Amino acid sequence: MRRVAVIDYGMGNLRSVSKALETVSGQSAQVFISSKPEEILSASHILFPGVGAIRDCIDELKRLGLDEVVQEAAREKPFMGICLGMQAMLTHSEENNGIDALGIIPGEVKAFDKPLSAAGDKLKVPHMGWNQVHQTCDHPLWNNIEQDERFYFVHGYFVSPADPAVVAATTHYGADFASAIYRDNVFATQFHPEKSQRAGLQLLENFVNWDGQC
Amino acid sequence: MGLAKRIIPCLDVDNGRVVKGVQFVDIRDAGDPIEIAKRYDEQGADEITFLDITATHHERDTMVHVVEAVASQVFIPLTVGGGIRTVDDIRRMLNAGADKVGINSAAVKNPDFVREAAERFGSQCIVVAIDAKRVSAEGETPRWEIFTHGGRKPTGIDAVEWAKKMVANGAGEILLTSMDRDGTKSGFDLALTRAVSEAVDVPVIASGGVGELQDLSDGITEGLADAVLAASIFHFGEHTVQEAKQQMASQGIEVRL
Numbered sequence: 156m157r158r159v160a161v162i163d164y165g166m167g168n169l170r171s172v173s174k175a176l177e178t179v180s181g182q183s184a185q186v187f188i189s190s191k192p193e194e195i196l197s198a199s200h201i202l203f204p205g206v207g208a209i210r211d212c213i214d215e216l217k218r219l220g221l222d223e224v225v226q227e228a229a230r231e232k233p234f235m236g237i238c239l240g241m242q243a244m245l246t247h248s249e250e251n252n253g254i255d256a257l258g259i260i261p262g263e264v265k266a267f268d269k270p271l272s273a274a275g276d277k278l279k280v281p282h283m284g285w286n287q288v289h290q291t292c293d294h295p296l297w298n299n300i301e302q303d304e305r306f307y308f309v310h311g312y313f314v315s316p317a318d319p320a321v322v323a324a325t326t327h328y329g330a331d332f333a334s335a336i337y338r339d340n341v342f343a344t345q346f347h348p349e350k351s352q353r354a355g356l357q358l359l360e361n362f363v364n365w366d367g368q369c
Numbered sequence: 370m371g372l373a374k375r376i377i378p379c380l381d382v383d384n385g386r387v388v389k390g391v392q393f394v395d396i397r398d399a400g401d402p403i404e405i406a407k408r409y410d411e412q413g414a415d416e417i418t419f420l421d422i423t424a425t426h427h428e429r430d431t432m433v434h435v436v437e438a439v440a441s442q443v444f445i446p447l448t449v450g451g452g453i454r455t456v457d458d459i460r461r462m463l464n465a466g467a468d469k470v471g472i473n474s475a476a477v478k479n480p481d482f483v484r485e486a487a488e489r490f491g492s493q494c495i496v497v498a499i500d501a502k503r504v505s506a507e508g509e510t511p512r513w514e515i516f517t518h519g520g521r522k523p524t525g526i527d528a529v530e531w532a533k534k535m536v537a538n539g540a541g542e543i544l545l546t547s548m549d550r551d552g553t554k555s556g557f558d559l560a561l562t563r564a565v566s567e568a569v570d571v572p573v574i575a576s577g578g579v580g581e582l583q584d585l586s587d588g589i590t591e592g593l594a595d596a597v598l599a600a601s602i603f604h605f606g607e608h609t610v611q612e613a614k615q616q617m618a619s620q621g622i623e624v625r626l
Contacts, residue, residue, distance in 0.1 A: 168463045174441045207491040278372075279572045279595055281493050281541055285373045285415055285625040305373060305625045307446060309468075309493045309541075327371045350446050350468060352410065 157184035159363060160198035162225065164190060164215045166205045166239060175349040176202070179360035192224045200363060201228040204349075205239030209264065209312075210251035212243050222257060229259045229341050233367040236343035238310060241336070244343055245314050260336055260343075262316035267329065278329050281311040288324045288334050288346065294369050296323075296342050296361045304354045306346035308334075313345060340367035373625045374589050374617065375415035375596035376610050377448075377574060378603045380405055383422050385431040387604070406439045406447075409603065412610035414445065415625060418471070418544075418598060421451035433465045440466020450498050450544070459486055463494060471544055473498040474517045477524055480538055487539025496574075497540040501528035501561055502548045511560050520548035528561065529568050536569045543569060544598065547577040554580025554601075562592030574598050582608055582616045589622050 159180065161173050169188050176186040189195050203225060205212055216222040228234050229244070236244050248254045248264035256264065267280045285305040290297050313332040316322065323342065326334035334345045342362065348355035380387045380402055387402050406417050417439070421432045429452055436449055449462045450471025459470050476483050476497055487495045500520055505512040513528035532543050545565050547558035557575045566573040572595035575588040579599035588597040602608055614624040 168466060168468070170437070170464065170466045171440050171444070171468070174466070175444050178444075206493060208488075277567075277570070280570055281572070282372065283493070283542065283572050284375050284596070287370055303370070308372075309446075311492070347446075349444060352445050356444060 157200060157363060158198045159184050159186045159200040159202060160195045161186065161188045161202045161204060162190070162195055162221060162240075163188045164205075164212070164219055164221050166207045166212050166215060168206070169204060172202065172204050172237065172349040175356060175359055176363065179356050180363050184363050190219055190221065192220060195221075195224050196227060198232070200233045200365070201235070202362070203228075203234065203236045203240035203243075205237065205243060207239060208251055209239065209242060209248045209254045209256065212239055213254055213256060216243070216257075225257060226259065232340060233362065233365045234341045235362050236341075237349070238345060238347055241343035241345055242312060242314055244341075245316070248312065250312050259341065260314075260316055260321055260338060261318065262314060264312050265315050266312050281309055282313075282328045283309045285351075286326050286328060286334075286346075288326055290324050292323050292337070294323055294337055294342070295365050296337075296358055298361050299357050300354055300361075306334075306344070306348065306351040306355060308346045310345060337369060339369070370623065373415070373623050374594075375574075376413075376585065376613055376617075376624070377416045377418050377596055377598040378409045378414050378610065379418040379420060379576070379598050379600045380604075381420045381422050381600065382432060382435060382451075384428045385435055388422070402435050403438050403442065405604070406443045409610060410443045410445055413614060413625065414610045415596070416446040416448060417443070418448040418450065420471070421449060423452065433461055436462060436465040436467050448496060450496070454482075456486060456489055459490060459494075463490065469494045469496050469542070471496045471498040473500065476535060477515065477517050477526070480534065483535055483538040483540055487541070492539045492541035492571075495540050496542045496544050497532075497535040498544040498546065499528060499532060499535075499565075500546050500548050501558075503558065503561070511564070513558075513561050513564075516548055520551070529564050532565045532569050536571050540571060542572045542574065544574045544576060545594075550578025551576075553578055556580060556584040557588045557592055557594075557597075559587060559592040562588060562594050566593040566595070572596060582613050585613050586617050586620050586622060589617065590620070
């Protein structure tokens, strides 16, 4: 039976993401929240969520000895990062005056410029609400999800991967940014699938059913 | 195409039951929060806001259970406001499944609370709720001040300046309610909404006064709001969220259909 671990490192609410995973898994997978390295690594699928600020995120991961766990999981199992979890996978973030992150995917996390504008209209930061996700690759995690479907975002920083080939989707807010990235057994989204109603649940279902190949 | 404007139904919850306030008196029971939240989710609501109007502290636990139950079944963003006074209140609501909390009176009492909350949990989950009333006379340059305690208590603080200060302290969003319009069904205070939206860089939710669907569109196009919040227009089945979005879309407003 598949076992899905949601990594708990004290950054934000894990209840919604675990409830969403339970909803899409039914009887076919066991979902659990854990901060124990062995328990996390015993799972077949690993989900790395996160909300808040990057410094606290990296500090807490290190304090709990979970930075190595994330690295190991991202090498060998179907692994998915969400929002701050995605940003933590890059090399470095501009947030909190510059923080070195986990470096799983080479690249930078950058701030939206303030004030951001488009066609003369002021754009608000954080980028908050439902925006379109334009798929730029075929990937099993996009199964049964329409091109340009809307997902829920809430963030003030975005990822800029060094290699454009890892971009799985783009979203437009002032400019295009990478709203999903992938490589081998790793997938990550800037948006919150657990808060994106039907399309979000479909993405999580695709993740639970994913064999880590793309 | 890009970011959609949001429609947010608001449920006033008293000791676990949804009620509707008409200028905060004459409250009517409109039902079970979980069933109503599910109905709004099905109609395409972009978020749901719960305002906890429970009077006593021990009954507040009820709200935590409401949030837990809703968050287990409804997978869209949830905001909880009302009675949020401490970092611990915020943590309990976020752990129960809320994505954002609304801070109102506690921010007026101690503006640093907003800073502390934003540093602890991130600006993305800190909504500062502002209840404003027009204090300028007819014909004068419009001016609004913030009121607390359900609109009863004046503070003498300018609403636009306050919004700027709250954003500087880390608020990630402003929920702006016109106390003059709340419950009147005469439309948003568009001048107030526009003044605040132009003054801050974070999203502004317009609230207070929606009586018909056109009011929602006006909040976006005239008030420059990023989201619109309404209660009674949806609660009693006068209109669905879907109808509201179709009307907005027909006027060229980008929405999630």
